[in-house]
Amino acid sequence: MKIQEALVIRPYREADFPAVHDLNKQEQWSNLVTKEQDTKQAWANSSVAVVAEVDGQVVGCLRGLTDGFVSLYICELLVSLHYRKSGIGKKLMQAVHSMYPKARLELLASSTSRSFYEAQGYRPFYGFRKTMGK
Template sequence: MDNQTRQDKIAAALREITLPVGIEIRSWNEADFTAIQRMSSVEGWTSPIQRSTDALLAWQQSWPALVAVKDEMVVGFVRGLTDGAMTTYIADLAVDQQLRGKGIGRALLDVCHFLYPTARLDLLAEENAREFYGACGFRTLSDGMRKSYVK
């Protein structure tokens, strides 16, 4: 999908939701990666720092890949993978800890959902995030499974 088509899809999705005051949501760009790494590190997610080349490649090849911006600073992000019809998998979602509870995370998820309204949103969540996802309309199906990369 070309960049213009993505921008058009984001604009259409944004018309379906109300953004928190002062927040803009847009496609990520490589200049945002340092902020994504910083926010990931705060969450204890080591891959974007320890495997920065792989993490950057993951962002480059993912869609939807969006950032929330306030006063020209990235304050949240979401990275997903989709087939465009049935499933959008949310791989990463984070919001600056000082701005949580203001609707930024929900807005990022809502944009992802309105990009592909026939697709369900699937994700794995840490225990401390389950209340947030439940408030956003998600339900717990199972604990999920993961096998890490081979070194």
């Protein structure tokens, strides 16, 4: 059976957080790993939170915020290293965009994920970020 046939994209549940936390560790997103309880609360309070499962195992996740009509901001998109280049990230993005088809997708990308988004037809734009206390 191919991964695409076994793939299930479903709403995030609190019981998924250990798998999401492991994906953050795998990606070395130290801020999200260090602030585990804050990250867990962020998942619980997000308007968009889905996971990708293969054979009952969470192999990807997407968390976002939206007004439902104009903007859909993707906060995090992660796919396990073992499942990359299998279309899971693209399927996660398509699933959430289909939930809010009028909204434009907004996201930040790292230098390593830039090529993924460009291949999906996203265009770069300029933005800013500030963390309190810095």
